[in-house]
Amino acid sequence: MSKRPQTAYDRGLMSAVGPPSRLPGEMSVFEVRDRAWLFDFCLAAVVGLAVVGLAGHDVDTALASSVLAASLLFRRSHPSVALALGIVGSLALLGVADTPQPAIVVVPILVYSVARWSDGRHGLIALVAALFGAVLGPLRWTGQSLDAGSFVPFAITLVACAAIVAGAYLLGSRLREARQRQRERQEEAIRERKLVESEQQQRAQVATISERNRIARELHDIVAHSLSVIVVQAEGGRALSAKRPEAAPDVFGTIAETSRQALAETRHIVGLLRGEAGRSDPTAYAPTPGLEDLASLVHRTSETYEYSSFGAPPPVSQALGLSSYRIVQESLTNVLKHAGPGACARVTVAYTADAIELEINDDGVGAAATPGPAGHGQEGMRERVALHGGWIAAGPRVGGGYQVRAWLPLDPAPAARPVQPFPMRT
Template identity: 40%
Template sequence: MLLSLPQWLGDAHLVPRVAFLALTVGLIAPLVLRRTFPRTVFAVVALICCVQCIAGIAPIPANMSVLMGLYTVAAGFPFRWGLAAALTAELGAVMAAFRYASGLDDQRSTLLMLSVLVAGVWILGLHIRTRRAYLSSLEERAARLEQERDAEVKMAMAAERARIARELHDVVAHNVSVIVVQADGASFAIDTDVARARKALETISHTGRHALAEMRRLLGVLRESDDAGAYAPQPGVAELDDLVEQVRSSGLPVTYEVAGSPPEMSEGRQLTVFRIVQEALTNTLKHGGPRVAATVRLRYAGDAVEVRVHDDGRGAAAADDGRGHGLVGMRERAAVYGGSVRAAPRPGGGFEVVARIPTGEAA
């Protein structure tokens, strides 16, 4: 519109004022809707230019609206639509060159100039379209990566919660079972054997403090502001002696045997072995019955350690409320390192847990 003002205000008019005004309005007004209906606007502008050329009306500045429509179609639609618009504009350039230029040389130079202009606008539109697609793909990829990151964080949180749940189950089930057994023994011995009852109460006190310490350590993991370096190390194979002594002090006779030379094992594998033995002895305390005895055997053979815990208690006759997760937890722990757990009643009485844990990192 601004480019049309000098010609409109000038004295020399190649086009009558009425026709000039009508063409200018007809070519510029549709551009208001070029982002909403780009193909329709381009078609209308190209049609007006075609009628102008056929009528022999001289070109005016508003004819550049064809290039604006071409750019919009090329930048906003697939390649075939941009190519169709470019060919339409090139057809208009051919018509304008042969209509308004006199002489073959002028026609050739005019056609060359208009063709270069059309091709430049078309290529610019294709470039903008490609750039927009690239930026859109980057935004989509960033959004997808953010979603994947959130999903990984949620999976990690769920895995950590599951690990803490297993740890809490092992700690609480074992220590509470020891406390219950000691409390029952103290209640029976308090009238007849005060020293034994006092020893049972001391065991209850020690076991309770140990359970509280482990629970504080595990629950502390859920606190984001705490320092993870302050937590106590996880128990391993070396702590099995203390575990066996603790169970023995609760009144359960336990035989502990080790065969072979212990290889280098990661802390996670050692914790798995410790928790399996702890859970198996806890089940013996809970379900073995009176005068039950247990045996714990560790056998290091090649690239694996075999854990075997069996007792001579009730076995298949033991009551099961169906709410325990100890056996499932043992299998999950072993599966993390490519191991396996078999737990079943023994023929003739008793219960046996056999676990095989690979010791090599390759497993």
């Protein structure tokens, strides 16, 4: 199909909108990706034209000079190929010409290039070959036999050629070593950055796991205690409704209050997980339970439970106050679950100069309690106490019942700790 001739309309349109744009990554005929290769091509062309032109009508000299100049085309991309072409061209030039030729300027350039852009072994080969040529060249140019008249020019030429190629080798090798050191520094920086990123990821994972465990402990303590209170109150309310119907509203009020509180705390924790705390719930920033809430916790759990404290509550951190509250809460939950019907509990809190001592006793079945499914209550209490550098012990009492004792230091690293009275029950 013949191409439609360009009209005046087409020319006007092209002048208005400009030439068509190229796709990303597309190259025009005037763009070259590797500018270093373009420089080497131009260098080889200029040197080749110059040495061939200066060779005159000597075809053999022009051919050997062109081979030597062509080695510059591969000095960066393939240094070993450039070295081979340089050796072949130099030997050919020595064989066909008995006078110095302009093409020998390629030799130091080639030695520098191989020493810089190749490994150390090829650089040494180029240096040795160039030094060998620095001896053969003056011998060829001054004659095969050295006499008193030709020795001085031979020595001067030899020293000059050797110094030029040695200087080119040293310059190229120094630049190659500098580039290698820079690459090693970059690789070391990359390794260090990856190591830092790996450590940050590990710390983030540890922090995430720790936060999940903390939230799991909070949910366990809230749900387990609240449901245990609700179950006990519901069973008591069912029995009480037949004997004393007038007391049933109090029982159901306790159930409702416990349920509302558990629901509010659960919503608060879920809101923290979702990042929604404080957006719609004005009570989201309410303080967490602490030492001042222990009495209400005991009385809310059961009217038959007793609470007593000794000493003035010291100012403690939010974490220490919450841990004390959760330990008492979990202990009362275990009383509701395992102590048996009608069991009473007594909570005693002592505030000393350096610690908070908690003691929860009940008069239930104690060691005769039916073992239930394995839970995480006592494990959670141990973890809470360990966070503050204290200890906790729990087990059946000698006279019956069960006892939990915890010691939480006000100083996370006290000088001396009291001895545990008995080991934890697993």
